[in-house]
Amino acid sequence: MLRQLEGSRAVAEAVALCRPEVICAYPISPQTHIVEALAGLVKSGELAPCEFVNVESEFAAMSVAIGASATGARAYTATASQGLLYMAEALYNASGLGLPVVMTVANRAIGAPINIWNDHSDAMSQRDCGWIQLYAESNQEALDLHLQAFVLAEALSTPVMVCMDGFILTHAVERVDVPDQEAVDAFVPPFQPRQVLDPDEPVTIGAMVGPEAFMEVRYLAHAKQLRALELIPRIAADFQEAFGRDSGGLLRPYRMEDAETVVVALGSVLGTVKDTVDELREEGVRVGVLGLTSFRPFPLAAVREALVRARRVVVLEKALAVGIGGPVSANVHMALAEASAGGAPRCCTVIAGLGGRPITKASLRALLADAVADRLEPLTFLDLDWGVVNRELERMGASPTSGPHAENILRDVGPVAAGPV
């Protein structure tokens, strides 16, 4: 049914349609509306049977999800930013134990400086923790990916993170097609756990493993993600057959035919990139877009196949790997490394939108003009205010006791009213 909904509400309803039996969460912006809505659905009895557990931290939230999943319950939680970091140890446990927890990450920056706005620093910091990571472009896709995430997680017995841009998606009210319960029941089969803690048939889960077998157990986590490379497109195809929407999958190519320059990106910025690319195409510029829906597993072969005929690749990322550049670029480079025999495309990294800095069509147009003219540096910081940066660098050079960067820079920038941007 078509409805005009806040992204958080749409995701909460999608999760409820998947009939989770345990939801445990600790509130943190911009994720809070999702679990608030789910708490309401549990309290009103619309979502039953389901236990909503208020926990005292994100570490506890993931620990409860692990415990619930180990007893054979379909478990769900959501978090963001510092909350995701706080559950980091438990994230590795969920994936190491092979428990199919599904979690929404409402992507938000990580402090310091403290910042509640959107970027991908949080999810990217946990890219190697063994969870599958899917990124949503729109609220419709966020809803659709949650349905697919439960199917994928339980088929592989491995946890799945659905990443959606905090505020930009979670707080946007837009048109969403919400499926009915019958269709979701047909698509998401009942949870059949691969391992269960049952007092009647006691087993242990979580044995200590020494050097004799640790690598083999860890390899199995990798093997599952390799299997996910096959499963993710199949589940997306099943989804399309059931719901009529082309959603999910590994990659989402857009106007890639004969594209000389390709922008690679994840999440909601793809919409603005596509609008920009449409304008450039009308002007005759051969530019296309490659959206990454699945970042873990990283579809190396599919990315290589999609990009190998391009001349230039611009990786637009909302996370900074401090001291090197971009985490997504490193993976794209690896995909292209094997293509280098035939002349791999030139690959540039663009760090953009950190801490909620808007990524505008005007900035993207200027960026792509530079890219097409081969003027783009290997690493670019989109819309970085060099004046502000250089002033602080000068202060640092002038005095060994120049003080804290954030406070110094805020004094330079001056009071910020909620202006147009």
Place this chain on the structure above:
Amino acid sequence: MFQVRIHGRGGQGVVTAAELLALAAFEEGRFAQAFPSFGSERTGAPVVSFCRIDDREIRLREPVLEPDALLVVDPTLLHQVDVFGGCSPAAFILVNTVKSFDELGLGEFVTHFHHERLLTVPAGELAREHTGRPIANAALLGGFAALSLLLSLDAVASAIRQRFSGAVGEGNVAAARAAYDWVGGELRELSRVPA
């Protein structure tokens, strides 16, 4: 695509106004996207919200930088914040105030805009009359429907009723209707007097 920017302060229903506008557009079968400027979730702090309306899917995720319409819930912002930033002379502008643009000190400034698209409306007073509280957001949307003809008063009323049930909903619908009529009257007056 039609882009709206709404300025006000935390607690004045600025974010709700954008959501109601999007819901009204959805009621009329259009695509709409409403979102707030994030972070200033404090009572009294300047807040901005945005709404885009189109006949096809909206993919753009940047803030509204060049609004086709500007709604100002709190006129005390006019001299504090760059409310008019990015506005073209053809933009619709509706300000909640009992004063005129001259009295607001903007008489000279607003001559750059199309006079038949530029109005002040006592939305807060109309809201107080019909709801007992000076929360002007719903009334301002009624006035905007009359000024822009972008959507019908019925769609605005339906959106308000979906969001607010009972007396609160009906009071706000009445305030929106009063503002709609008030703006309609002003526009008829303007069309008789050459600028």
